[in-house]
Amino acid sequence: MDTETGHDQAREPGDTTRLASALRLAVGRTTRRLRQAHAVGDVSLSGVSVLARLAADGPSSPGSLAELERVRPQAMASTLAALGERGLVGRAPDAADGRRIIVAITEEGRAMLAERRSESVHRLSAVLDEFTDQERETLAAALPLLDRLAERL
Numbered sequence: 001m002d003t004e005t006g007h008d009q010a011r012e013p014g015d016t017t018r019l020a021s022a023l024r025l026a027v028g029r030t031t032r033r034l035r036q037a038h039a040v041g042d043v044s045l046s047g048v049s050v051l052a053r054l055a056a057d058g059p060s061s062p063g064s065l066a067e068l069e070r071v072r073p074q075a076m077a078s079t080l081a082a083l084g085e086r087g088l089v090g091r092a093p094d095a096a097d098g099r100r101i102i103v104a105i106t107e108e109g110r111a112m113l114a115e116r117r118s119e120s121v122h123r124l125s126a127v128l129d130e131f132t133d134q135e136r137e138t139l140a141a142a143l144p145l146l147d148r149l150a151e152r153l
Contacts, residue, residue, distance in 0.1 A: 023149075034120050043088070043112065046071070046079050051088060051105055051113045059104035061094070088112055 035045060043051070050065060060068075066076035080103055083089040088109035094100035105113075128136055 034123065037119060037123055043086070043116070044079070044082070046075075047083050047088075048113065048116060050076075050079055050083065051109050054089065054103065054105040055110060055113055059102045061100055061102055065103065083109070086112075 031045075046069070049069060053065065053068060054060065062076050062080055063073060065080070066073045069076065071079075080089060080091075084091065086108075087106055089103050090106050091101050091103055094102045128139075131139075
């Protein structure tokens with residue numbers, strides 16, 4: 001058994017606790033390694049998540065973003081303030097309700113998001129090139145399950 005990754009433990013059928021532990025470790029290590037590749041002072045992981053959501057779904061209110069990202073409104077306010085200071089998001093009054101603020105990603109935000117994605121994809125691609133075709137197919141087959149897992153957490 002590999003005690004660092006817990007891979008052998010995760011293969012025991014029906015043991016969801018061990019599988020969950022091994023999955024948490026593997027995903028956490030992957031995330032940390034990708035995060036370490038970015039420059040100090042770069043946008044936080046929560047900031048990147050907000051930018052990605054705004055890029056995909058369009059403008060939104062801070063409250064809706066906090067709910068979708070499953071964070072407290074105060075945490076979202078901090079994230080949005082940091083993004084706003086860097087010019088990555090803009091704020092405007094809601095056309096339907098002037099008391100409400102709507103946040104949108106700026107062109108600078110889109111460019112930063114694209115650059116960051118490109119860096120991460122390049123790193124992942126380089127490593128995946130070292131895998132066999134069968135290993136890459138196995139990872140590809142697991143993607144829908146990982147997406148479903150992420151949505152249910």
